[in-house]
Amino acid sequence: xxxxxxxxxxxxxxxxxxxxxxxxxxxxxxxxxxxxxxxxxxxxxxxxxxxxxxxxxxxxxxxxxxxxxxxxxxxxxxxxxxxxxxxxxxxxxxxxxxxxxxxxxxxxxxxxxxxxxxxxxxxxxxxxxxxxxxxxxxxxxxxxxxxxxxxxxxxxxxxxxxxxxxxxxxxxxxxxxxxxxxxxxxxxxxxxxxxxxxxxxxxxxxxxxxxxxxxxxxxxxxxxxxxxxxxxxxxxxxxxxxxxxxxxxxxxxxxxxxxxxxxxxxxxxxxxxxxxxxxxxxxxxxxxxxxxxxxxxxxxxxxxxxxxxxxxxxxxxxxxxxxxxxxxxxxxxxxxxxxxxxxxxxxxxxxxxxxxxxxxxxxxxxxxxxxxxxxxxxxxxxxxxxxxxxxxxx
Amino acid sequence: xxxxxxxxxxxxxxxxxxxxxxxxxxxxxxxxxxxxxxxxxxxxxxxxxxxxxxxxxxxxxxxxxxxxxxxxxxxxxxxxxxxxxxxxxxxxxxxxxxxxxxxxxxxxxxxxxxxxxxxxxxxxxxxxxxxxxxxxxxxxxxxxxxxxxxxxxxxxxxxxxxxxxxxxxxxxxxxxxxxxxxxxxxxxxxxxxxxxxxxxxxxxxxxxxxxxxxxxxxxxxxxxxxxxxxxxxxxxxxxxxxxxxxxxxxxxxxxxxxxxxxxxxxxxxxxxxxxxxxxxxxxxxxxxxxxxxxxxxxxxxxxxxxxxxxxxxxxxxxxxxxxxxxxxxxxxxxxxxxxxxxxxxxxxxxxxxxxxxxxxxxxxxxxxxxxxxxxxx
Numbered sequence: 001x002x003x004x005x006x007x008x009x010x011x012x013x014x015x016x017x018x019x020x021x022x023x024x025x026x027x028x029x030x031x032x033x034x035x036x037x038x039x040x041x042x043x044x045x046x047x048x049x050x051x052x053x054x055x056x057x058x059x060x061x062x063x064x065x066x067x068x069x070x071x072x073x074x075x076x077x078x079x080x081x082x083x084x085x086x087x088x089x090x091x092x093x094x095x096x097x098x099x100x101x102x103x104x105x106x107x108x109x110x111x112x113x114x115x116x117x118x119x120x121x122x123x124x125x126x127x128x129x130x131x132x133x134x135x136x137x138x139x140x141x142x143x144x145x146x147x148x149x150x151x152x153x154x155x156x157x158x159x160x161x162x163x164x165x166x167x168x169x170x171x172x173x174x175x176x177x178x179x180x181x182x183x184x185x186x187x188x189x190x191x192x193x194x195x196x197x198x199x200x201x202x203x204x205x206x207x208x209x210x211x212x213x214x215x216x217x218x219x220x221x222x223x224x225x226x227x228x229x230x231x232x233x234x235x236x237x238x239x240x241x242x243x244x245x246x247x248x249x250x251x252x253x254x255x256x257x258x259x260x261x262x263x264x265x266x267x268x269x270x271x272x273x274x275x276x277x278x279x280x281x282x283x284x285x286x287x288x289x290x291x292x293x294x295x296x297x298x299x300x301x302x303x304x305x306x307x308x309x310x311x312x313x314x315x316x317x318x319x320x321x322x323x324x325x326x327x328x329x330x331x332x333x334x335x336x337x338x339x340x341x342x343x344x345x346x347x348x349x350x351x352x353x354x355x356x357x358x359x360x361x362x363x364x365x366x367x368x369x370x371x372x373x374x375x376x377x378x379x380x381x382x383x384x385x386x387x388x389x390x391x392x393x394x
Numbered sequence: 395x396x397x398x399x400x401x402x403x404x405x406x407x408x409x410x411x412x413x414x415x416x417x418x419x420x421x422x423x424x425x426x427x428x429x430x431x432x433x434x435x436x437x438x439x440x441x442x443x444x445x446x447x448x449x450x451x452x453x454x455x456x457x458x459x460x461x462x463x464x465x466x467x468x469x470x471x472x473x474x475x476x477x478x479x480x481x482x483x484x485x486x487x488x489x490x491x492x493x494x495x496x497x498x499x500x501x502x503x504x505x506x507x508x509x510x511x512x513x514x515x516x517x518x519x520x521x522x523x524x525x526x527x528x529x530x531x532x533x534x535x536x537x538x539x540x541x542x543x544x545x546x547x548x549x550x551x552x553x554x555x556x557x558x559x560x561x562x563x564x565x566x567x568x569x570x571x572x573x574x575x576x577x578x579x580x581x582x583x584x585x586x587x588x589x590x591x592x593x594x595x596x597x598x599x600x601x602x603x604x605x606x607x608x609x610x611x612x613x614x615x616x617x618x619x620x621x622x623x624x625x626x627x628x629x630x631x632x633x634x635x636x637x638x639x640x641x642x643x644x645x646x647x648x649x650x651x652x653x654x655x656x657x658x659x660x661x662x663x664x665x666x667x668x669x670x671x672x673x674x675x676x677x678x679x680x681x682x683x684x685x686x687x688x689x690x691x692x693x694x695x696x697x698x699x700x701x702x703x704x705x706x707x708x709x710x711x712x713x714x715x716x717x718x719x720x721x722x723x724x725x726x727x728x729x730x731x732x733x734x735x736x737x738x739x740x741x742x743x744x745x746x747x748x749x750x751x752x753x754x755x756x757x758x759x760x761x762x763x764x765x766x767x768x769x770x771x
Contacts, residue, residue, distance in 0.1 A: 001399060003404070003692050063761045075395065262769075269771050282762075285761070292764050293712050297685040297688070307397040321677075380676075381673070384676060389653075390657070391665060393670060
C-alpha cells in the first residue's frame, strides 16, 4: 500500500498548481462558488479564458488515448483536478470533458469522434446535458420527450429540465424516446445537437439564491442529423449507463472544500468576538477539526476510487459511497461555515460579506452535489443492491 | 500510488484470519472476559510462534523486521476477531523501547518480547484521566543507583499479567507540564507494586497500579531524565493508528454480520434486508467503514515511511472512534432484540468500540490536536 507519488507526478502536480494559482489571481469578484460561472458575464468570460488555457496546454485530454490528443495518465488527470479544485479555477466542462468525451471515446463511431472530440479538447465548446424531465428525475427511463427518425434526421419534441448551463452551452447531448411504443430500456436514443438549432427554447429556473444556473429546455420539432447518434437507435439506455460511470472521483470538489476550510481557519484566527479570536472558542475548534478529519477521509477515499479507475477496476460501491459522503460533507460544511461567521454567515457577495460571499454561496450550492449526478438516495440503493447484495426494490 | 496490499501483507492477513477463526472462537472471547487472567497463555504461545509480538522488532533483536504498515494489517485481523489479551499493549510498549531505548535495553527486552516470554504494558493515565502531561503526578526520585516511584496509575492494560511496566513519572516540576517527565521500565513483580483490575465495559483488564516506594535501577530509565514526554507522544501517535486498525477490523466484522443477518431474517414475508429503510442504513454503515479505511491506511503508510504523522494519526483516531461506535450501535439496532443479548456476537463489538475509543485518546482530545495542526491559533 503506497499513497506516494512518483517524482514525475510531483513535478506535474507543481506545474498544474502553478498555472491554476496564476489563473486564480485573474478570477473576477463575481465568481463566487462552483456554479456561478454560468450566472454572470464576467464569470463566464473567465471560465472560457481558463478553458482555452487548459485546452492549449493539453490538460483537458490528459487521460485520452494518444491518437485523440492524450498526453498523460488517469492519475495526471486526478492531480490536475486537485489543483483546479484547490484554487477554485473553472474551465473544465463537467458535461463535455467529464461525461461526453469518455462516452464518445468508448462508444461513438469514428466519424462522430473525429467531428466532436477536437473542439472539446481545445476548450472551444461548452456542452449541456438534456437529461431530467418534469416527470422523470431519478426514474430517468420513464422520460417522454421524443426523437423520432424521419429520413436522415431525428425530430425532437418535449420538455427537459434542470439543465445546467443550457443558456451558455454551444452543444447538447440528450436522451429521448425513439420508440414510444417500445419496451422499457430498449426505446431510447442518445443524440448530439447544436443548441442554436431552430425550435429550441431555453427558459431560466432561478436557483435558491436567484442565480441563473438551471434551465428548462423546450423542444418543438427540432431537426437533428441522424449521423449525430451515439450508439444504436432504441439502445440509448446503454449509453446512459456508460456515461454515468465516468463522473466518479469528485476530487476537485473535495479539494475545493479543503481550501475553503483553510480560509475559514484563517478567518477564525483573525476575527474577534467577545474579546478573543474565534479560533480560541473550543466549540469552533472542535467543529473545524471534525470537518478536517472528514475531509481527509473523503480525500483518501477519492484516491482509492482513482487508484481503482487507474487500474481499470471500477468499483461502483466505492464511487457511490464517496459521492454520498463527500456531498453530505459539503452540506455539513456549509452549515458549519455559515454558523461560525455569526450574522455575517447570511451575507451575500457585497462589502459586508466575509470571504467574498463564499460562505453564503456554499449554503446554496451544497445541494448541487447531493441531488445531481444520481441523488444520494439512488447512490445508497446502488451500494445496497450491487455492493452489499441486498434484494432489489420491487 | 497503489492502494492494495502487497503479497507479504496478503499472506499475513490470510494467515491471521484463518488462525484466529480456529484458535479464538467467540466462546473463548466470552470465557476470557469472565476470567481473572483475561488472556490465554496457550494462545499467547501460539501467537509468539507466528511471530506476532515481534512483528516489527528488527531481526537483530530476534523479531520479524516487518513494517509498521504490516503491523496494522495484522491488527485489522485481530480487531476483526476481537482477540482478547495483551498483544496490543505489549506491541505498543515496544514502541518507546525501539524509539528511545539504549542498545542494552533493546538487547535485554526485545528478544524476550519477540519470543513471547515477556508481556509489557504502559502506565500513563492517573486519577484525572487525561492523556496530557499535566496529569502525571506519580513521582520518581533518585536514591543512590535507583529511583523510587510512588503514586497510583490507572487504566493500565493487563498490568496484572505484565512482566514489565513502562511507567511514566514526574521527576521535576518544570517550566511546562511536559518538562520533567521520565520513563522507567519497571519490573511488574517488584516489591511495593500492587494491582487491581477495574471492571470496564469490554472486560479488557485495565488495572489500578499502586507504586509504594518501588525501587527501579537507573539503567532502566528509558530515554533521558526529564525529557520523556516526546517519547510518549510518539507512542500515543503510533498506538492511535494501531488501535484504529483494530477498530477497522471490528467494523468490517460488524457490517458483514449485520448484512448477513438482514438477508436471513424474514418479516412480513421477506428478508428484512429487502426494506429500503434498512438498506440505506446498511449502505451508510458500509460507507462509514470505508471512509475510515483509507484514512487509517494513509496514516499507517505515512507512519511506516517515517514521515511526520501526528496530524493524520489524530485525524484517523478522532474519526474512527466515532465511526466504530456508530457502526456497532446501528448493527445492534438492525439486529433488533437479539442484538442486545450478550450471547450474540454483535454485542461484543459494541462494547469494544467504547473501549477502543478511550484507548490512546478519545475523540475530543484528538480533535483538539487536529485543531492545532490545521493552524487554529
